[in-house]
Amino acid sequence: MTTVLVTGGAGYVGSHNVLALINAGYDVVIFDNLSLGHSEIVEILKNQSAAGRVIDFLKGDLQNFQDINSAFEKFDISAVLHFAAFSQVAESVKNPQKYYFNNVYGTLNLLKAMIENNVMKIVFSSTAATYGEPEYIPIDEKHPQNPINPYGRTKLMIENIMDDYDSAYGLKSVRLRYFNVAGADTKSRIGEWHVPETHLIPNILKSTFSGGQRFKMFGTDYDTKDGTCIRDYINVEDLAKAHLLALKHLLNGGGTNFYNLGTNDGNSVKEVFRTCEDVTGKHIDVDVLERREGDPASLVADNKKSLSDLGWKPEKTLTDSVASAYAWEKIYQETLLNGELNKCH
Numbered sequence: 001m002t003t004v005l006v007t008g009g010a011g012y013v014g015s016h017n018v019l020a021l022i023n024a025g026y027d028v029v030i031f032d033n034l035s036l037g038h039s040e041i042v043e044i045l046k047n048q049s050a051a052g053r054v055i056d057f058l059k060g061d062l063q064n065f066q067d068i069n070s071a072f073e074k075f076d077i078s079a080v081l082h083f084a085a086f087s088q089v090a091e092s093v094k095n096p097q098k099y100y101f102n103n104v105y106g107t108l109n110l111l112k113a114m115i116e117n118n119v120m121k122i123v124f125s126s127t128a129a130t131y132g133e134p135e136y137i138p139i140d141e142k143h144p145q146n147p148i149n150p151y152g153r154t155k156l157m158i159e160n161i162m163d164d165y166d167s168a169y170g171l172k173s174v175r176l177r178y179f180n181v182a183g184a185d186t187k188s189r190i191g192e193w194h195v196p197e198t199h200l201i202p203n204i205l206k207s208t209f210s211g212g213q214r215f216k217m218f219g220t221d222y223d224t225k226d227g228t229c230i231r232d233y234i235n236v237e238d239l240a241k242a243h244l245l246a247l248k249h250l251l252n253g254g255g256t257n258f259y260n261l262g263t264n265d266g267n268s269v270k271e272v273f274r275t276c277e278d279v280t281g282k283h284i285d286v287d288v289l290e291r292r293e294g295d296p297a298s299l300v301a302d303n304k305k306s307l308s309d310l311g312w313k314p315e316k317t318l319t320d321s322v323a324s325a326y327a328w329e330k331i332y333q334e335t336l337l338n339g340e341l342n343k344c345h
């Protein structure tokens, strides 16, 4: 039986990957300190073990070497999917130390534990933020990596460390550079649950519930088709499929590589907004504000390399992502929100 360690498995992207892994026949060990992830999500995931696969949960912090080392001592792990990180750009600018310690030092501990326990395969959540200001669109993997904030720099440092560790120790990595992840589990078992939420789609959807903030649109004078920023929204279930393919590549003896995960297509903020109105059937109040600093006009992935090498092709549309996100948001608003607020105070 193949057991995969999933760091950050109680978070948004990690939890959807846990579901994909057990559906594909893997056993899973979730390693998470629950700093941003949720014990409720872990419970929901554990209830899916009926598929015959085992999901174990180990509460621990990557910044503590013993915590992560004990995961490898306790379980017979074949490979790692590494999602655990802090990922809010604005916070990383204000408090870079928090990001370098958690993302870079935490990953150094993880890689040390892997090497000491002879686990030499890792799939890593990198980001389009490693490219920085785009020099051309769509962005392929040959685009220079010049991140413009500490968050992006932590991820690029980790990519570089992984190359050095391959040369020196033979540690094989696949780095997946996500564009904007969106959507939720099609069966609405889990979904996006960030506190605070900084992503566009859940924030538009939240504004449709009572007590929700009016939606703020930043900048309508960009040099784009309708003046608003364009981003590449990649569905979280499509994303999880790419992780399975990357994992299979490594388990079959494949080497280190890196891929964009996006759709090759972009949607403007206004298009996303209209899709949310269509899906919810609600009118959404909007405040138009000035541009935010550091928001490029357009970020779209060239995903041909992941198609040709991994055979990965995203299948879901923006409407699919918004519809699944809305179904999850209803559950969140009706059942989980009160519990979460109680937990915070």
Ligand SMILES: NC(=O)c1ccc[n+]([C@@H]2O[C@H](COP(=O)([O-])OP(=O)(O)OC[C@H]3O[C@@H](n4cnc5c(N)ncnc54)[C@H](O)[C@@H]3O)[C@@H](O)[C@H]2O)c1
Pocket (backbone or CB within 6 Å): 007, 008, 009, 010, 011, 012, 013, 014, 031, 032, 033, 034, 035, 036, 037, 038, 060, 061, 062, 063, 082, 083, 084, 085, 086, 087, 102, 106, 125, 126, 127, 128, 178, 179, 180, 181, 182, 193, 194
């Ligand atoms: N969501 C996106 O659009 C997006 C885009 C690009 C890249 N990424 C990357 O994908 C990964 C997952 O993102 P997400 O949106 O699911 O974030 P998330 O905050 O929902 O999940 C991160 C998880 O990691 C855990 N964690 C953080 N630090 C830890 C530590 N030191 N030890 C143990 N656990 C720790 C948190 O508790 C949380 O459960 C991150 O690495 C992020 O940088 C996400």
